[in-house]
Structure formats: structure tokens, C-alpha cells
Amino acid sequence: MKYIIKQKVWSLTDRFSIKDEQENDRFFVNSKYFSLGNNLTLEDAGGYQLFHIKQKLFKFLPVYEIF
Numbered sequence: 001m002k003y004i005i006k007q008k009v010w011s012l013t014d015r016f017s018i019k020d021e022q023e024n025d026r027f028f029v030n031s032k033y034f035s036l037g038n039n040l041t042l043e044d045a046g047g048y049q050l051f052h053i054k055q056k057l058f059k060f061l062p063v064y065e066i067f
Helices: none
Strands: 015-019 025-031 039-044 049-056 063-066
Touching: none
Parallel strands: none
Antiparallel strands: 015 025, 025 039, 039 049, 049 063
8 A cells, every 4th residue: 555645845734644545634644843853643544643753862863763
């Protein structure tokens, strides 16, 4: 199965959807707007949080922790 991710570069909200091949919303990604580093949560279509992604700061290359 293929998924389609379209994230807007300039948006007031940090929420975007992940769609399947038939353009149905399958997952939603939410981001904290004012935070140091990236903090993302992935939810299914029912609003249940599947996992949380947090960027570790002060690293030479980007490092992410998945909970």
C-alpha cells in the first residue's frame, strides 16, 4: 500500500494528513507550533495517538526518538 503525504510549507496550523492511494485520510500528523526541535504525534483516523516523535537537540545530524 502506498501513502501520500502533502505538507504545506506555510501554514498557521501544524497539522497535515496522510492519505492512501484512493485519497482517503488514513493518519493525521500534529506538531507543536512553538517548541524547540520537532515534536510530532501521529494519530489514526479515529483520533487515537499511535506514536510520538521528538527531535533531540544539539546533535551534529538530526536525531529523532520515537515513543
